[in-house]
Amino acid sequence: MILGAVLNPINSSMIAVALVPIGQAFGAPPSRTAWLVSALYLATAVGQPVVGRLVDRYGARRLYLVGTALTGVAGLIGMVAPSLGVLIVARVLLGLGTCAGYPAAMSLLRHESRRTGQDNPGGVLTALAISAQTVAAVGPTLGGLLIGFGGWHTIFAVNVPLSLACLVLGVRRMPKATVGAPSGGLDLPGMALFTALLTAVLLLLMSPRVGNLYLVPVAVAAGAGLVVRELRTADPFLDLRVLGGNLPLIATYARNLLTFTVSYAWLYGYTQWLEESRGLSASAAGLVLLPLFVTAIGVSALTGRRRGVRGKLLVGAATQIxxxxxxxxxxxxxxTWLLVTVAVLAGVPQGLLGLANQNALYHQADPARIGSSAGLLRTFTYLGAMVAAAASAAAFGPGADTAGLHALAFVMLASAALLLVVVLLDRSLRRIGAPAGAASG
Known part of the structure; x- marks a missing residue:
């Protein structure tokens, strides 16, 4: 479960220190290499809830195996990519291949909860969160070391042994059946309309210019069609009636979007500035970011088993500001001391917010749709990443200078402040982890 779920975070974090050397290799500015980030998240944001719904209906094992195999193929393509365009294709395939890991893990947790009668998976949820943070911590440093050893191609090559390990463990250890036989056909029109809507929105975020305004009516038409379709079908891809009545879950998705807008702006924007304006090598930039992730891991480990989420969200939002x-x-x-101090302080919300949102979703989502709900949580994660990538590209333009970093910081401040407001307004958070008497009161 953990190895499959970390395939996406490790590819997200390693690319941060590779953007500059890849841009130099292909003569591409930051506005073009940003597509290496955007392509993976476009594919994953669309694919996560779709694959999550397939996990709900057909079980985690087969989706997990197909996804991890595709990850290995993407790694091979990235190793031999002759151009930036082919490299972007490899990142798309990586995004699609890594879609199954997290929904499969959440689905298996729910299955084990039903099987054992124990509904307190705080330790396992914490392990999932810490593992993702650990590989995020290792990612920039590992990516920098790999680039120093064999060039940027090596950050794609590492997916091949990881994929093989997932396949071996998946075949040997994952349950062959965790759900009953599907009762009806898939809502393919709903999935197609959702894909069209999200693709149009993300493409506009990635390139917000006048020439792309045609995407607005495309998104509106796809969104309207999705609402009509999902309200009329008996077994919808997105159950809008249930989702619309679950305001706490919607608030969790909104918090996740704001959380990761800031988080990925740190990962991509700050890293590029360290390399281009501060003059650090890829390896040194990875080491400067290491305290951020180490702090996040420590904070998660210390607070992860506490069931309450509201306090974590409040402290996380405040320290993020x-x-x-x-x-x-x-x-x-x-x-260097101030750079490290900034990284340590940024690590506190990294360790609190994502874990708290994940725990909130586990308690708020319909158990029968936990895979697709978890996938949709990741979709909002990647929407945040796309907003961060678009903001970084707009702030930096032809180069990652200090003025651009400060402009990006104001965007991050606005997102962090809005996150704090959303947390303060959500009174339902008090019930998660509270004793029965307190929850009812």
């Missing part, structure tokens, strides 16, 4: 504000004091001559 403080970290973004401190980023405004950074400039090319800033001492």
């Amino acid at each position: 403080a970290a973004c504000a401190l980023l405004l004091a950074v400039h090319p001559g800033t001492g």
Whole structure:
């Protein structure tokens, strides 16, 4: 479960230190190499809830095996890519291949909860969160070391042994059946309309210019068609009636979007600035980011087994605001100690917010749709990543300078402040992890 779920985070984090050397290899500016980030998240944001729904209906094992096999194929293509365009294709395939890991893990957790009668998977949920943070911590450092050893191609090559390990473990250890036989056909029209809607929105986010305004009516038409279709079908891909009546779950999705808008702006924007304006190598930039992820892992480990989520969200949102504000004091001559301090402070919300949102979803989602609900949570994660990538590209333009970093910091501050407001307004969070008497009161 953990190995499959971390395939996406490790590919997300390794690419952060590879954007500059890849751009140099192909003569591409940051506005073009940003597509290496955007392509993976476009594919994954669309694919996660679709694959999650397939997991709900057909079980985790077969989707897990197909997805991890595709990840290995994508790694092979990236190793030999002769152009930036082919490399973007490899990233799309990586996005699709890594879609199954997280929904499969959440589905298996629900299956085990039903089988054992124990509905407190805090330790396992924490393990999933910490594993993702661990590979995110290792990712930039590992990516920098791999690039130093064999060039940027090696960050794609690492997917081949990871994929093989997933396949072996999946065949040997994953249950062959975790759901009953599907009762009807898949809602393919609903899936197609959802894909069209999300693709149009994400493409507009990636390239917000006048020439792409045609995507607005495309998104509106696809969205309207999706609503009509899902309200009329007996077994919809997205059950809008249930989702519309589950305001706490909608709030969790909104928090996840805001959380990862800031998180990925740190990962991509700050890393590019460290390399281009601060003059650090890819390996050194990865080491500067290491305290961020180490702090996140420590915070998650210390707080993960506590069932309440509201306190984690409040502290996480407040420290995120403080970290973004401190980023405004950074400039090319800033001492290493301050760079490390910024990274440590940014690690606190990294360790609190994602885990809290994941725990909230586990308790708020319909158990019969836990796979697709978990996939949709990841979709909002990648929407945040897309907003961060678009903001980074707009702020930096032809180069990652300090003025651009400060402009990006204001975007991050606005997102962090809005996150705090959403947390304060959501009174339902008090019931998660509270004793029965307190919850009812």
